Amino acid sequence: xxxxxxxxxxxxxxxxxxxxxxxVGEIDNPDxxxxxxxxxxxxxxMIATVMKLGERTQIGAxxxxxxxxxxxxxxxxxxxxxxxxxxxxVGLTPAIMASIVSLSxxxxxxxxxxxxxxxxxxxxxxx
Amino acid sequence: MSSPLWLFFQRMRLPLxxxxxxxxxxxxxxxxxxxxxxxxxxxxxxFLQALYVVSYTGxxxxxxxxxxxxSEGQRMWTIVCIYLTVIAWLFAIGSLIALMQDGAFLQAIRxxxxxxxIGRIDAPFYLLCGYGDSGRILVENLSGxxxxxxVIDRDRDAIRSLVLRDHGxxxxxxxxxxxxxxxxxxxxxxxxxxxxxxxxxxxxxxNLKIAISGRLLNRQLTxxxxxxxxxxxxxxxxxxxxxxxxxxTEFARRVTLAITRPQTYxxxxxxxxxxxxxxxxxxxxxxxxxxxxxxxxxxxxxYRSFVQAGIDVCVxxxxxxxxxxxxxxxRGRSSEAKTLKEAEVGEAIGLIACHASDAENLSTIMTARxxxxxxxxxxxxxxxxxxxxxxEAGTHLASSVSGIVASAIRPVLxxxxxxxxxxxxxxxxxxxxxxxxxxxxxxxxxxSLQFWxxxxxxxxxxxxxxxxxxxxxxxxxxxxxxxxxxxRGLAALVMMIHRNGNDFLLPAQDMALEEGDRVLFCGLPExxxxxxxxxxxxxxxxxxxxxxxxPAGWLWKRFSDG
Numbered sequence: 001x002x003x004x005x006x007x008x009x010x011x012x013x014x015x016x017x018x019x020x021x022x023x024v025g026e027i028d029n030p031d032x033x034x035x036x037x038x039x040x041x042x043x044x045x046m047i048a049t050v051m052k053l054g055e056r057t058q059i060g061a062x063x064x065x066x067x068x069x070x071x072x073x074x075x076x077x078x079x080x081x082x083x084x085x086x087x088x089x090v091g092l093t094p095a096i097m098a099s100i101v102s103l104s105x106x107x108x109x110x111x112x113x114x115x116x117x118x119x120x121x122x123x124x125x126x127x
Numbered sequence: 128m129s130s131p132l133w134l135f136f137q138r139m140r141l142p143l144x145x146x147x148x149x150x151x152x153x154x155x156x157x158x159x160x161x162x163x164x165x166x167x168x169x170x171x172x173x174f175l176q177a178l179y180v181v182s183y184t185g186x187x188x189x190x191x192x193x194x195x196x197x198s199e200g201q202r203m204w205t206i207v208c209i210y211l212t213v214i215a216w217l218f219a220i221g222s223l224i225a226l227m228q229d230g231a232f233l234q235a236i237r238x239x240x241x242x243x244x245i246g247r248i249d250a251p252f253y254l255l256c257g258y259g260d261s262g263r264i265l266v267e268n269l270s271g272x273x274x275x276x277x278v279i280d281r282d283r284d285a286i287r288s289l290v291l292r293d294h295g296x297x298x299x300x301x302x303x304x305x306x307x308x309x310x311x312x313x314x315x316x317x318x319x320x321x322x323x324x325x326x327x328x329x330x331x332x333x334n335l336k337i338a339i340s341g342r343l344l345n346r347q348l349t350x351x352x353x354x355x356x357x358x359x360x361x362x363x364x365x366x367x368x369x370x371x372x373x374x375x376t377e378f379a380r381r382v383t384l385a386i387t388r389p390q391t392y393x394x395x396x397x398x399x400x401x402x403x404x405x406x407x408x409x410x411x412x413x414x415x416x417x418x419x420x421x422x423x424x425x426x427x428x429x430y431r432s433f434v435q436a437g438i439d440v441c442v443x444x445x446x447x448x449x450x451x452x453x454x455x456x457x458r459g460r461s462s463e464a465k466t467l468k469e470a471e472v473g474e475a476i477g478l479i480a481c482h483a484s485d486a487e488n489l490s491t492i493m494t495a496r497x498x499x500x501x502x503x504x505x506x507x508x509x510x511x512x513x514x515x516x517x518x519e520a521g522t523h524l525a526s527s528v529s530g531i532v533a534s535a536i537r538p539v540l541x542x543x544x545x546x547x548x549x550x551x552x553x554x555x556x557x558x559x560x561x562x563x564x565x566x567x568x569x570x571x572x573x574x575s576l577q578f579w580x581x582x583x584x585x586x587x588x589x590x591x592x593x594x595x596x597x598x599x600x601x602x603x604x605x606x607x608x609x610x611x612x613x614x615r616g617l618a619a620l621v622m623m624i625h626r627n628g629n630d631f632l633l634p635a636q637d638m639a640l641e642e643g644d645r646v647l648f649c650g651l652p653e654x655x656x657x658x659x660x661x662x663x664x665x666x667x668x669x670x671x672x673x674x675x676x677x678p679a680g681w682l683w684k685r686f687s688d689g
Contacts, residue, residue, distance in 0.1 A: 019666075035174060038157075039151070039155065039158075039174060043147060043148075043151040047144050047147050047148070047149050050143040050144050050147065051140060051144070052138055053136040053137075053139075053140060053143075054135075054136030054137040054140065056133060078174070081174075082173075082175040082379075084176065085173065086173055086175045086176070087175075109573070
């Protein structure tokens with residue numbers, strides 16, 4: 001058992017699960033989507049990206065790309081939340097909430113792809 | 128990912144994770160710790176405010192407590208934040224600095240930079256392996272002529288001294304082992320601009336390996352190899368190495384020439400510039416007995432050469448020679464007076480010190496000088512940095528090994544006709560060579576010579592061909608006129624014309640040139656360009672032939688015709 005691989009897999013799955021946790025619920029209902037969970041999803045996603053840096057393989061490059069995509073979308077969601085709630089003070093209307101959640105949905109897909117790639121790689125080496 | 132970038136990311140993973148974690152813990156804390164506003168109500172920061180506060184706290188800017196004065200709880204959390212983030216930054220920056228100083232990282236960057244600079248070369252270049260004394264001389268010669276060079280050497284100090292010298296042209300230097308083919312490839316062996324591979328390291332095995340690699344990996348290269356042992360030399364020649372130089376045979380040839388035909392030697396030395404001018408008086412007595420000290424590879428070649436030339440020679444060897452020693456040789460150390468006396472140094476005319484150690488050679492000369500001041504001293508100089516010592520010891524001819532190697536290689540790279548020209552020169556008699564030397568000195572003074580050659584053909588010399596086809600005779604002397612002012616001559620000589628298998632050396636000024644001739648010139652470097660212009664620009668050639676300036680531009684032509 002390789003501690004490095006354990007940690008790597010841990011962070012990738014954590015990113016996926018936190019992201020999913022934020023995503024589920026009615027898309028325009030602010031009560032169903034917790035800001036802390038978005039924060040956690042973003043932080044863990046960034047950490048997961050850093051862990052994928054410096055990979056030389058083809059699959060490593062794809063992993064890094066997927067991670068960067070997820071980061072980007074989660075960051076966009078956070079920025080929209082911050083601007084809507086604090087800068088412009090329009091509050092979290094259903095429309096804005098829907099935008100935030102749909103962006104996190106995109107990030108969810110990217111994280112899912114990451115996880116899939118990791119599973120494929122693990123499967124390949126298992127043989 | 129390329130090597131240095133990959134190393135960078137690898138090392139910075141942990142610091143980056145630590146940084147992100149520190150910041151996120153700090154931000155999270157600020158959104159949770161309650162503050163108390165002036166009405167006594169609790170409030171909590173939102174994420175944007177928390178991010179703002181942590182940002183200017185972590186970067187040690189510190190604006191102020193927003194949106195309201197902090198409660199004690201918030202201030203306590205601020206303390207935690209400060210230490211957490213600042214330490215995380217120190218860790219990250221410290222790792223970065225350690226990475227920048229890491230030897231492997233720096234070397235990866237340097238090597239990538241070098242390989243990139245090789246890729247950017249867009250002119251023919253020579254790949255030189257071995258930056259010792261001969262390598263240094265060759266690099267100076269080649270870069271002085273404007274050719275690009277790439278150097279590989281296994282010794283770090285050698286590459287450092289290359290980098291520190293100013294050659295005017297950028298010379299990439301690789302600190303690599305040249306006997307590994309991958310390293311040669313990295314240095315640009317298979318680049319389309321690589322025209323020559325020079326294997327001049329101090330080790331025969333390495334040179335052999337380099338020559339083989341060159342032959343196999345790039346068939347269009349000129350491969351030049353240096354070989355000390357005869358086996359290596361014949362090995363190199365067997366797989367068709369372009370040019371193999373054996374310093375021992377060249378040394379023997381030079382010394383024999385200097386003794387038996389001094390005028391020829393003078394010309395030979397002037398043309399090849401091996402840095403070994405002889406310094407005895409002209410017309411000094413050369414006939415007599417010579418004492419040869421040192422019977423290694425060089426000594427044995429010299430002995431053979433002397434015997435063939437009919438020179439009376441006595442060998443002193445110290446018993447360690449791997450070669451069979453001639454009968455009347457003296458056994459002992461040549462630096463000891465008693466050995467020299469046994470060899471009758473008092474009656475000899477000259478002494479040659481050709482040990483592999485400069486110290487031994489110098490000691491021999493000094494001891495012998497004390498016994499017989501009239502001796503002529505010839506020495507094999509192994510390292511250039513001992514030059515001054517040999518001069519002070521009164522050596523009349525210090526033939527440096529590296530100088531020999533470099534001077535033998537240079538003509539091969541400069542112009543293909545030089546080798547056969549020099550062969551002819553060595554066969555000519557003394558008077559002719561003396562005259563040739565006088566001509567050379569007249570046009571070049573003491574300055575360094577350059578050889579260049581040209582073929583009279585449509586591609587290389589279109590203007591000449593045009594003139595010849597028009598029935599106008601062009602002589603050798605025409606080309607030596609200065610295109611700027613035809614009464615003045617260029618600092619050049621026509622050394623040889625090769626026509627239909629015949630060679631005409633130092634042709635007369637009025638010898639007519641024909642299509643297909645290959646002409647070898649020799650002169651100062653500044654004469655090359657004007658001559659090239661003269662044979663490619665019809666109007667310049669016309670001026671040289673007739674003295675008239677023909678109008679060149681379209682407008683002028685119309686005016687002069689109409």
